[in-house]
Amino acid sequence: xxxxxxVLIIFSACIILLSFANxxxxxxxxxxxxxxxxxxGFPKPIYDFKNxxxxxxxxxxxxxxxxxxxxxxxxxxxCQSCHQRVAAFAHIDHTLSHGIDGKIGxxxxxxxxxxxxxxxxxxxxxxxxxxxxxxxPLTNPIxxxxxxxxxxxxxxxxxEYVALFKKAYKDTIINSERLLKSLAQFTGLMISANSRYxxxxxxxxxxxxxxxxxxxxxxxxxxxxxxxxxxxxxxxxNNGLMADSSLNDIGRGRITKxxxxxxxxxxxxxxxxxxxxxxxxxGRYRKLKDVLNxxxxxxxxxxxxxxxxxxxxxxxxxxRKDIIAFLLTLTDKEFLNDKRFVDPNRK
Amino acid sequence: MKKRGYLLFxxxxxxxxxxxxxxxxxxxxxxxxxxxxxxxxxxxxxxDSTTYKNSFGQAYTVSNFKYYISNIHLKQADGTEYISHxxxxxxxxxxxxxxxxxxxxxxxxxxxxxxxxxxxxxxxxSGAQSxxxxxxxxxFWAWNTGYIFLKxxxxxxxxxxxxNIFEYHIGGYKSxxxxxxxxxxxxxxxxxxxxxxxEAMKIKVNVAEILKTPSNIDFTKMSSVTDTRNASIIAxxxxxxxxxxx
Numbered sequence: 006x007x008x009x010x011x012v013l014i015i016f017s018a019c020i021i022l023l024s025f026a027n028x029x030x031x032x033x034x035x036x037x038x039x040x041x042x043x044x045x046g047f048p049k050p051i052y053d054f055k056n057x058x059x060x061x062x063x064x065x066x067x068x069x070x071x072x073x074x075x076x077x078x079x080x081x082x083x084c085q086s087c088h089q090r091v092a093a094f095a096h097i098d099h100t101l102s103h104g105i106d107g108k109i110g111x112x113x114x115x116x117x118x119x120x121x122x123x124x125x126x127x128x129x130x131x132x133x134x135x136x137x138x139x140x141x142p143l144t145n146p147i148x149x150x151x152x153x154x155x156x157x158x159x160x161x162x163x164x165e166y167v168a169l170f171k172k173a174y175k176d177t178i179i180n181s182e183r184l185l186k187s188l189a190q191f192t193g194l195m196i197s198a199n200s201r202y203x204x205x206x207x208x209x210x211x212x213x214x215x216x217x218x219x220x221x222x223x224x225x226x227x228x229x230x231x232x233x234x235x236x237x238x239x240x241x242x243n244n245g246l247m248a249d250s251s252l253n254d255i256g257r258g259r260i261t262k263x264x265x266x267x268x269x270x271x272x273x274x275x276x277x278x279x280x281x282x283x284x285x286x287x288g289r290y291r292k293l294k295d296v297l298n299x300x301x302x303x304x305x306x307x308x309x310x311x312x313x314x315x316x317x318x319x320x321x322x323x324x325r326k327d328i329i330a331f332l333l334t335l336t337d338k339e340f341l342n343d344k345r346f347v348d349p350n351r352k
Numbered sequence: 353m354k355k356r357g358y359l360l361f362x363x364x365x366x367x368x369x370x371x372x373x374x375x376x377x378x379x380x381x382x383x384x385x386x387x388x389x390x391x392x393x394x395x396x397x398x399x400d401s402t403t404y405k406n407s408f409g410q411a412y413t414v415s416n417f418k419y420y421i422s423n424i425h426l427k428q429a430d431g432t433e434y435i436s437h438x439x440x441x442x443x444x445x446x447x448x449x450x451x452x453x454x455x456x457x458x459x460x461x462x463x464x465x466x467x468x469x470x471x472x473x474x475x476x477x478s479g480a481q482s483x484x485x486x487x488x489x490x491x492f493w494a495w496n497t498g499y500i501f502l503k504x505x506x507x508x509x510x511x512x513x514x515x516n517i518f519e520y521h522i523g524g525y526k527s528x529x530x531x532x533x534x535x536x537x538x539x540x541x542x543x544x545x546x547x548x549x550x551e552a553m554k555i556k557v558n559v560a561e562i563l564k565t566p567s568n569i570d571f572t573k574m575s576s577v578t579d580t581r582n583a584s585i586i587a588x589x590x591x592x593x594x595x596x597x598x
Contacts, residue, residue, distance in 0.1 A: 056479065133497040136479030140487060140494035154488040181488050185480035260496050262529065262581055 032068075032349040034061040039190075044198030045207065046234050050121035052135045052193060057186045059194070062173040065349070067191030069169060070184065072348045076156055077149035081105050084142070084188075087114045090346055093277035093337075094118065094195065100288035108147040111252045113288035116281045118197040118340065119274060124239050128270045128286045131260045136189045153181045160184070197276050197340040198234070205334065212334065219331025222324055226300075229313035230272045236335070241269035242311040245304030249287055256286070268309050279336045293332060297325040380547035381456045384426070386555055388442050388450045389597065390417065393560045399444060404560065407568040412508035412518065417559060418443040419502035420484070420491065421452070422475075423468040423534075428460045429542070439471065439484040441491065453550070462543040465553075466536040469591065470501030473525040473532070496579065498523050501531060502590065504562050511575035518571055520562065522587050524580030531580070531587040535594050554597040561593035562586060 039059045043050065057063075070076060074083040082105050088094040094117035096102065102110035112128055126132035132141065142148040143156065160166040161179050170179045173187060202220075204210035212220065223231075232238040241257040248254075248268055258267035270286045284290045290299065301320040304310065320328070390397035392404045392414070403411050424436040434457050443449045475485060476498045491500045500523040511518045524531045537555075545551055563569040567585050577583055 127495075131496040132494070133477045134479035137487065137492075137494065137497055140492070144494060152488075157488065180482050181486055182480040182482040185487075189479070 031352075032065075032344075032347065034064050034068075034345060036061060038345050039064050039194065041194070042196075044196065044203070044234070047198065048122065048235075051124050052121040052189070054121075054190075054193065057136065057189055059190045060173060062169070063187050063190045064194065064345075066169045066173045067187035067189070068346070068349055069166075070188055071191055072350060075159055075163070076143055076151060077105055078151040078155075079105055082149050084139070085348065087142075087148075088117050090348075091341060092116070092280045093197065093341060094192075095281040097280065098282065098291075100283050102148065104145070104148040105150050110145075110147050111254050112286050113283060115273060116277060117192050118195050118276055119235055120195065121193050122235050122239075125271070128273075129256050129260050130241060130271050135193060136185045139185060139188050153184075157181055157184065191346075195340070195346060197337040199339040200276065200337040201334040202331075203234075203337075213330070215327050215330045216334055219327035219329070220334075222320075222328050223331050226317050226320070227328070230311070231275050236275040237272045239272070241266065241271055242314065243268045243307070243309040244270070244285075244300075245306065245310045245314050246285060246287075246289070246299070247303075247305040249289070252287060254287070265309060268307070269311075275332060276335050277337055277341065279333050280341065293329045294325065297328060301325065380459045382459060382545035382547060383550040384454045384457055384543070384545065384553060385550055386452050386454070386553045388421075388452075388555050388557050390444055390450070390557050390559055393558065397444060397559055406508075406560070406571065407564045408510075408570050410508055410510040410571050412506050412510075412571065414444075414504065414506040414559065416445070416503060416505040418445075418449075418491065420470050420499065421467050422471055424454065425466045426454075426457065426462045426543075426545075427464045427466070429463050432458075432460060434458060434462075439475070441484040441489055457545045459546055460544075462539065462545060464536060464538050465596075466534060468532055468534050469587075470523070470532045471499040471525070475499070476525040493523060493579070498525055498580075501587070502562075504559065508571040508575070510571035512572060513575045518575040519578060520576075520586050521578045522583045522590075524583050529580035529583060531583045533587050533591040535591060537594060537596050539596065540598065556595045556597050558593045558595070562590040564589060565592070 039061055041054065041059065071084045074080045074086070076083060087096045087099070087102055089097055091097065096114035100113060102112060102114045104110060115128065120126075120135055123135070126135060126138040127141065132138045140153060143151055143153065157179060160170075166179065167177070170183060171177055174183055201210050201212075205212050230238060230240065230242055230244075255267045257269040257271075258264065260266075278284075278293070282291055282293075284293070284296050290296050297320060300314065300317050304314060306315065392402075395402055395404060397414060397417065399417075400413055400415050403413055405411055419442055421440045421442060422438070424438075426434040434454075436454050438452075438454075440452045441449060442452075471485065475481070480487065485499070487494075491503065492498075493500060500521045502522045503520070505517065505519045507516050508518055509516050513519075522531050543551060543553065567589055569586070569589070574582065577586055
């Protein structure tokens with residue numbers, strides 16, 4: 006009788022373990038999944054993981070943290086609250102960022118993609134290393150409003166995190182360096198380089214006549230700032246938007262304290278632009294045609310307005326439509342549906 | 353054969369783990385402890401309790417005082433140098449933090465000590481760090497990346513800031529707003545570092561210097577410096593606040 010009982014227990018334990026294994030396999034990360042592959046034609050990354058060796062366990066920990074509202078003061082807001090996977094980790098259809106208690110920020114949420122090719126982070130470039138970027142949303146009173154020290158305190162109370170940190174770092178230390186480095190492993194691997202544009206360049210896809218014309222126009226009018234293949238030159242520019250006095254955002258000037266940098270913002274990448282609406286640093290335009298309309302006819306000329314912007318000149322209806330058709334080829338479905346980046350809590 | 357393998361491994365391990373210091377020709381190493389003693393002109397620094405006066409006669413109390421010391425160099429008369437690669441956060445509130453210990457110092461007669469008040473530019477750009485440089489220590493600017501090199505906070509009825517507080521958070525590693533300052537102190541009596549012995553040094557830190565020479569700080573005019581703007585004015589003031597106690 007006793008033996009039968011033991012067999013039954015072992016049997017049920019096996020079933021439970023198996024079911025766990027099955028669940029885990031949906032979100033499993035292999036060594037191959039975390040290989041850093043530099044896409045053809047991309048430059049050498051600026052963030053090189055030299056002091057942050059990627060491991061499946063580190064990536065899994067970073068992913069868990071990214072999707073966990075425990076990082077905010079009232080456990081209401083996680084990184085993904087504003088950085089949604091389907092929107093290339095931007096905030097779909099939200100003009101300005103939202104924080105805890107319904108607070109609203111002063112800037113549009115940027116996409117998270119190809120982060121390791123950036124020399125600075127944030128629209129004003131105030132952050133000099135990818136690892137320390139998350140400290141801003143985590144601690145900003147109008148975003149997640151939590152202190153790093155208290156996040157570490159909370160994580161130490163959770164058995165699940167104690168185990169995850171141990172798996173990733175092989176000892177029991179839980180600190181902010183490891184928290185931030187794990188997040189960097191997760192976000193640093195968010196690489197988008199498989200759009201139709203990329204496939205067209207490598208001869209694996211074809212463009213319509215309209216898309217080809219759009220690419221040509223893009224190269225003539227837009228690539229001064231939005232340089233291929235990253236579709237940004239990492240510079241700061243004033244793109245001629247009339248300053249919004251209710252936001253009083255002087256952009257780069259706030260960081261450098263140089264007057265000539267006022268109203269300049271980091272040139273954003275245009276990859277996945279179809280999904281990252283609304284547009285501009287303050288999210289003032291909902292549609293790409295509004296953006297094209299701005300560059301064609303509503304540029305405000307002031308002291309720091311960029312020359313590359315002022316020389317675009319008027320664009321015809323056809324030209325605008327062609328450019329938009331091309332911009333839509335920058336949508337990277339493989340990246341947007343990449344199973345490695347899916348919320349691990351999703352069954 | 354196996355034994356030889358162990359021996360080789362041991363030798364290799366020794367070379368890999370023994371700290372490398374420039375010009376470390378001596379095999380014998382000593383230690384040096386440095387204690388920082390905080391005072392305000394003629395008075396001892398007591399947080400929140402003792403009242404001090406600045407050069408304008410404005411009374412104030414201090415509630416928080418901390419700073420980074422890094423890139424410590426000890427130099428001998430012949431130019432031989434010992435360099436410490438450790439970062440120390442000295443905090444008035446934490447007695448233990450005011451005594452730092454340098455180890456593996458080659459035997460010799462040292463005639464000067466120099467160090468940085470703050471954190472070098474490389475470590476301002478190195479991402480997430482731990483220990484003294486852990487971002488949870490409250491000495492880090494997230495929105496405009498960089499360490500706060502020195503923090504002095506307190507109250508004065510002359511301050512027009514809310515709650516009559518004053519706060520000086522000094523940082524910035526990029527020119528033109530570079531607030532890294534290096535201190536060089538000559539040792540009148542050469543410091544003899546010997547094998548297995550720990551020498552002791554006492555450095556007096558006059559907090560009043562933060563608020564005077566060359567720029568006398570008037571609480572009514574400048575009660576808050578919390579980014580790189582104006583930071584170098586304060587940094588120029590405090591670069592001479594250290595003296596070696598004989």
